[in-house]
Structures are given as C-alpha cells and as structure tokens.
Amino acid sequence: MSRDVSLLACPKCGASPLGAAPDALACAACGASFPIVDGIPDLLVGERFSDESGCDVWENEEKTGRFLASNYLLPLVQRLFPGRDPRSLRVLSIGCGVGSDVEVLGAAGYEAYGVDAGGRPQLWRRRSHPERFFFANAKHLPFRDERFDFVFLCCVIPHIGVVGDTYVTAPGYAEERQRAWDEALRVLKPGGQIMLSAPNKRCPLDLFHRKFHWVHLPRVHSPFEGFLLSVGEYREQLVARGGCRDFEVLPLEGYWGFFISSGYWLGRLLQLPIRLVFKLMTWEATRWLRGTFLNPWLVVRAQKG
Numbered sequence: 001m002s003r004d005v006s007l008l009a010c011p012k013c014g015a016s017p018l019g020a021a022p023d024a025l026a027c028a029a030c031g032a033s034f035p036i037v038d039g040i041p042d043l044l045v046g047e048r049f050s051d052e053s054g055c056d057v058w059e060n061e062e063k064t065g066r067f068l069a070s071n072y073l074l075p076l077v078q079r080l081f082p083g084r085d086p087r088s089l090r091v092l093s094i095g096c097g098v099g100s101d102v103e104v105l106g107a108a109g110y111e112a113y114g115v116d117a118g119g120r121p122q123l124w125r126r127r128s129h130p131e132r133f134f135f136a137n138a139k140h141l142p143f144r145d146e147r148f149d150f151v152f153l154c155c156v157i158p159h160i161g162v163v164g165d166t167y168v169t170a171p172g173y174a175e176e177r178q179r180a181w182d183e184a185l186r187v188l189k190p191g192g193q194i195m196l197s198a199p200n201k202r203c204p205l206d207l208f209h210r211k212f213h214w215v216h217l218p219r220v221h222s223p224f225e226g227f228l229l230s231v232g233e234y235r236e237q238l239v240a241r242g243g244c245r246d247f248e249v250l251p252l253e254g255y256w257g258f259f260i261s262s263g264y265w266l267g268r269l270l271q272l273p274i275r276l277v278f279k280l281m282t283w284e285a286t287r288w289l290r291g292t293f294l295n296p297w298l299v300v301r302a303q304k305g
C-alpha cells in the first residue's frame, strides 16, 4: 500500500508537505532529504536510541505488544471513543519498538502508525502495513499538527534523556523529555486522547527494568530518582503544562501477559502477588491506590483540551 505523505511534516523545520520520491522524502522548505531504507523512511533528527537487541528479547516484545493491544488498548480505545467506526480513528504508537501493537490495532480497522528511534525498524518490513512505520525521534515527530485521535507511549519517556540504554539520566534530560511531551501533544487532535505507561517512580521495586534480562530480580531504586515518573509528574505535564483534562490513572488488568515469568516456576510464583495487586487496583473503591508506592506500573490517560 502507498504511504500517506499528506500526514507528514519535516521533522527538521516543521514544513509540510514532504515531497515523495521512490527512495527519499524531501523538504522543499529547508532542503533536508530523508532516505527510504528498505521501505522505511529514515526521518530521524537527533540521536538514535541504542537499545537492547536479540531474537529472544524481540520475540518477547512481539508477544507482549500483541497481548497489550488485544487485551488493553483495543478495549480502552473502544471505551474512549464509544460508537466510533475504527476506520475513522487514527492512532499513533510513539516508541513502538517491534510494532506488534500497531499491527493489532491496524488489523482491528484503526489507521495505526508507529515511530521509533531504536534498533527495531528492521522488523517492520514484515508488518501488514509497513508504510505506516517511520524511523523517527519522539522529540522531532515527522507529522503535521493535530493529526491523531489517540497517541500512546508505552514505557518511552523514561528512556529519553538517559545515558545509552541505562537508568542514568543525562544532564539536560528534563528539557529533552519536554520536547517529547510537546511533540506528542502537538500531533494529537483537540479532544484526542493520550495514554502513557511506565514503572512507577514511587514504587521502590522496578519489576520491568533489570540489569540483564536474564536476571529475574527487580531493580531497587530511590522513589525520587530521575529515570521514572510519578503520577504527580504525569499530571503536571498533561494537565498543568499540556492543558489536558479528565486525567486518570488507569487500572492494570489486561496490560501484561507475564510471558517471561510464566516460563519458570519461581517466576510463576512471584507473579502471583503482582497479579493480586493489579486485580486489587481494578476496583473503584481502591482506585486511589493506583497512584501510591504499592503500584509498580502506572498507566495514565488524559484528553487534550
């Protein structure tokens, strides 16, 4: 299928449209040219994210992304846009990694797009809509303003402004993240919905980032570290700075497939209390717990004003 260049804007100067040639996209305003590498436009401005790679990591991400999109994102989008025909909604996964979430949403009828600045784009060619993926930086998105109804960033903001693929923040990380916040809200339509997720800064056990993926122990961290964000920081960005309304911390059931931990007996044992906590926070009476240190994983949502 052909690429819809009418959505695109130059990630360097913001001008649109971009001129399309078979092997490049070009900006007439600033003269920048962006090569199309193996079918995927390279619209990266700024640094590439040097992330962990390897077939077993990618295989897990593939399954996790499919599970997340089928069990969590699809019901969420249906709830947020009741009665809407999926074909009338355009959605964007920023930092989509392997892109299986985008594929599931696309198969459900949504016009789903993905961008990422790491090492996964080589996997996008096999997607049913490879023309909807762009190698790009969350801080310089290659889209025109107000194009998307639903924008989501699953565990992406903490990885911006860090040293390599670590949990150590680099000088200036707050400004770098600010660019990503501004860009995510810029491409969202007024009235559109934004969702973000990542481990909870206030929970001292980070179950999702480990030194090596084969070490099955949580990362113990300060509840004030710079790497992760708290509910208060999400609210500050979305509501106070971003002008969003209807801010909500979402329940977690259906988010995680627990694929790695289900593969060994200790993991199956350790996932029980986590599943219980996830279940506990699903109920209305206990929703206040979702923002506390007891919750290891935050999912927040808001509507652009």
Ligand SMILES: C[S@@+](CC[C@H](N)C(=O)[O-])C[C@H]1O[C@@H](n2cnc3c(N)ncnc32)[C@H](O)[C@@H]1O
Residues within 6 Å of the ligand: 049, 051, 061, 064, 065, 094, 095, 096, 097, 098, 115, 116, 117, 118, 119, 120, 136, 137, 138, 139, 153, 154, 155, 156, 159, 160
């Ligand atoms: C922890 S992974 C999450 C991937 C996927 N969203 C998921 O939930 O499985 C973080 C992703 O963010 C991407 N990323 C990090 N910094 C980025 C940036 N500045 N722009 C775009 N993507 C970025 C990485 O390449 C990686 O794919």
